[in-house]
Amino acid sequence: MEKTLKTDERFFEKASRHVTWSNIPVREKYGPDDVKGLTYKEDINDPGSFPYTRGIFPDMYRGRLWSMRELCGYGSPAATNQRLKYLIGEGESALNVIGDLPTQYGIDSDHPCAEGEVGLEGVPVDSVRDMEIMIEGINLEATSFNLSNYLSPFMALYLAAAERKGSEISKLRGTFLNDTLVYILTLYYPNTVLPFEIGRRMTVDTIIYCLEHVPRYYTITQGSEGLRESGATAAQEIAFDFCIARYWLNAILERGEGRIRIEDIAPRFGFTHRVGIDIFEEACKFRAARRLWAKMLKEEFGTTDRRSCTYKVHTPTLGSQLQRPQVINNIVRIAYQTLAAVLGGVQSIHTMGYDEPVALPTEETHRLALRTQQILCYETGVVNVADPLGGSYYVESLTDELYKQMKTIMDEYKYTIADQILNGDLMRLLQNQAYEFQKEVESGERPIVGVNCFTISEEEETGEKAYRIPEQEVDEHLKNLKEFKRTRDQKRVAKSLERLIRAGEDEKENLFEHVLEAARNEATLGEMVGAIRMGYGAPYDPFDEIKYPF
Amino acid sequence: MQINPFKEMKSCNERGAVKMKENLDKKVKILLAKIGLDGHDRGVVILSKALTDRGMEVIYLGSYRKIKDVVNTAIQEDVDAIGLSFLGGEHLILSERMLKEMKEKGVNVPLLVGGVIPREDLSKLRQMGVKEVFISGMPLDRIAERIKEVVLEAA
Numbered sequence: 001m002e003k004t005l006k007t008d009e010r011f012f013e014k015a016s017r018h019v020t021w022s023n024i025p026v027r028e029k030y031g032p033d034d035v036k037g038l039t040y041k042e043d044i045n046d047p048g049s050f051p052y053t054r055g056i057f058p059d060m061y062r063g064r065l066w067s068m069r070e071l072c073g074y075g076s077p078a079a080t081n082q083r084l085k086y087l088i089g090e091g092e093s094a095l096n097v098i099g100d101l102p103t104q105y106g107i108d109s110d111h112p113c114a115e116g117e118v119g120l121e122g123v124p125v126d127s128v129r130d131m132e133i134m135i136e137g138i139n140l141e142a143t144s145f146n147l148s149n150y151l152s153p154f155m156a157l158y159l160a161a162a163e164r165k166g167s168e169i170s171k172l173r174g175t176f177l178n179d180t181l182v183y184i185l186t187l188y189y190p191n192t193v194l195p196f197e198i199g200r201r202m203t204v205d206t207i208i209y210c211l212e213h214v215p216r217y218y219t220i221t222q223g224s225e226g227l228r229e230s231g232a233t234a235a236q237e238i239a240f241d242f243c244i245a246r247y248w249l250n251a252i253l254e255r256g257e258g259r260i261r262i263e264d265i266a267p268r269f270g271f272t273h274r275v276g277i278d279i280f281e282e283a284c285k286f287r288a289a290r291r292l293w294a295k296m297l298k299e300e301f302g303t304t305d306r307r308s309c310t311y312k313v314h315t316p317t318l319g320s321q322l323q324r325p326q327v328i329n330n331i332v333r334i335a336y337q338t339l340a341a342v343l344g345g346v347q348s349i350h351t352m353g354y355d356e357p358v359a360l361p362t363e364e365t366h367r368l369a370l371r372t373q374q375i376l377c378y379e380t381g382v383v384n385v386a387d388p389l390g391g392s393y394y395v396e397s398l399t400d401e402l403y404k405q406m407k408t409i410m411d412e413y414k415y416t417i418a419d420q421i422l423n424g425d426l427m428r429l430l431q432n433q434a435y436e437f438q439k440e441v442e443s444g445e446r447p448i449v450g451v452n453c454f455t456i457s458e459e460e461e462t463g464e465k466a467y468r469i470p471e472q473e474v475d476e477h478l479k480n481l482k483e484f485k486r487t488r489d490q491k492r493v494a495k496s497l498e499r500l501i502r503a504g505e506d507e508k509e510n511l512f513e514h515v516l517e518a519a520r521n522e523a524t525l526g527e528m529v530g531a532i533r534m535g536y537g538a539p540y541d542p543f544d545e546i547k548y549p550f
Numbered sequence: 551m552q553i554n555p556f557k558e559m560k561s562c563n564e565r566g567a568v569k570m571k572e573n574l575d576k577k578v579k580i581l582l583a584k585i586g587l588d589g590h591d592r593g594v595v596i597l598s599k600a601l602t603d604r605g606m607e608v609i610y611l612g613s614y615r616k617i618k619d620v621v622n623t624a625i626q627e628d629v630d631a632i633g634l635s636f637l638g639g640e641h642l643i644l645s646e647r648m649l650k651e652m653k654e655k656g657v658n659v660p661l662l663v664g665g666v667i668p669r670e671d672l673s674k675l676r677q678m679g680v681k682e683v684f685i686s687g688m689p690l691d692r693i694a695e696r697i698k699e700v701v702l703e704a705a
Contacts, residue, residue, distance in 0.1 A: 116643040461669070
């Protein structure tokens with residue numbers, strides 16, 4: 001596989017790696033015998049029919065295309081607003097913003113620990129006013145807004161800002177991560193930042209509150225980047241997330257004490273699963289996931305309700321498969337990943353910028369990422385037929401193999417998923433797998449073009465233009481925050497934070513109701529998360545740097 | 551399959567090579583960590599396992615460490631080098647603060663930095679005092695070898 005291999009050796013070269021990306025062995029051909037165990041009506045069925053293996057709608061993309069939804073979050077609310085409008089102008093159909101690291105941590109931009117990190121990996125949003133700036137000029141009721149953040153005060157700020165802009169929150173669509181178990185798994189924050197006891201209540205209460213008041217929102221999204229990017233296989237990615245989903249379904253039913261039915265909450269569950277470059281494995285992964293979700297809802301929760309049993313998934317392309325050497329090659333990788341997602345029948349896609357191993361995407365590479373989806377959608381013809389791979393002996397067999405692997409994992413982790421996440425065992429398992437993967441790359445056993453074969457010299461490397469967060473944007477944001485905190489009605493803020501603290505102490509209260517009220521009354525994200533902590537007897541600031549301001 | 555080493559890095563000179571041979575038995579002790587709020591740790595976790603497998607003594611502090619804690623641990627553990635991993639564009643400002651803290655505490659061991667770092671920042675980091683920068687995609691063997699060289703040069 002080395003670059004200097006002679007042409008005669010290359011000319012007679014054979015395909016030599018006979019496993020999928022996740023190391024499932026595959027044979028040279030598949031036939032009728034390989035699908036003998038499957039029953040069409042029970043295991044596969046038509047698109048739009050239980051168990052939805054072939055897609056959640058009968059007409060799939062003819063009925064509605066997937067949402068093209070680039071991730072966005074830069075420097076300041078104003079800079080992010082500008083990039084969102086740019087992407088809308090270029091044909092993006094739905095929106096997706098990610099909060100910066102301080103917002104993920106639940107601290108404000110002016111916190112001493114946030115210094116130097118504001119606006120780097122997402123948008124800094126401290127207050128309802130920041131959120132207003134971010135959504136300025138966007139018709140929220142006519143789109144769907146992903147809020148890629150885990151802490152419910154972030155969602156509350158969005159709802160409060162939307163109200164101020166004249167939207168009715170009952171008409172808003174979108175998805176919110178909200179999963180504090182995945183939060184701990186993904187970000188692996190020390191337990192002191194947000195003890196899970198608090199996180200659990202935040203997650204559950206937010207879902208329950210929104211059932212009535214924000215009924216179109218997907219108020220919990222399993223997945224995000226934690227599992228797959230950290231080293232999970234395709235089957236593990238789905239299986240672990242479904243275990244987590246099962247955990248939350250049970251937690252909500254328990255908190256609802258009989259007032260909430262499975263058919264109320266299951267439709268509010270959305271998923272974010274990565275799509276990798278192994279086209280068949282990935283397409284089959286989504287097919288298997290749909291079958292598994294539907295069967296789990298039926299067998300374990302006793303429902304065949306269509307909206308409950310359909311697995312709806314947003315798919316970011318898998319970032320850990322992008323390579324730094326010959327970085328421009330990633331354009332091709334992303335295109336194949338996107339093809340796999342569409343063949344797999346997903347509902348929403350975020351194509352990454354090819355330059356993400358260098359920095360956040362520039363305007364140009366962001367547009368190219370979007371164009372990758374548009375070319376696939378409008379030129380290749382793959383959107384015409386629902387589940388075009390269905391019926392292939394190989395595809396049905398691999399789908400079933402993945403389904404069985406997923407099911408085995410789900411059985412194994414049935415009662416222990418939360419513990420395995422909280423005690424770090426699950427992350428250690430993924431880390432070991434990531435290391436084993438890397439060893440396969442280093443030994444050359446797993447060819448990666450430009451990395452361990454077909455390499456070029458460092459001098460030949462071109463095509464890097466690193467995006468820089470403009471510092472003046474961050475400065476401007478910090479100035480705005482200071483002004484905002486100085487001029488707001490302090491008494492109103494203090495009062496709503498007091499109520500939030502008391503709500504934390506009183507299990508009967510719905511926490512999110514008070515979070516939303518505090519957001520409306522101009523409390524900041526950091527203040528809200530701090531007050532929630534205080535309600536549980538935890539310190540206002542987990543870093544012990546600042547004091548409760550009221 | 552042969553892995554192409556990154557050619558921009560100086561391979562150790564002849565004197566270094568001899569010295570290195572003499573010191574092969576000495577176990578390198580390195581402290582790895584992520585500072586700041588970014589938690590993308592796949593790279594640094596893999597590196598800590600790889601260096602351990604290659605005979606080094608690795609103390610991996612994990613993510614979200616404070617600069618002063620990393621420097622204090624380096625002192626207590628008497629390490630030969632410190633390695634920091636970055637992803638979110640925070641490498642310049644945090645490396646500078648790290649070097650300042652190291653200087654104030656009189657920690658003279660080499661600081662190494664790796665991760666998602668634009669090429670145009672490599673020279674900036676070196677000028678600042680970072681001894682070596684490893685960008686993603688570099689083979690683990692090459693990183694391990696270079697760490698040993700840097701430690702020997704500093705000894």
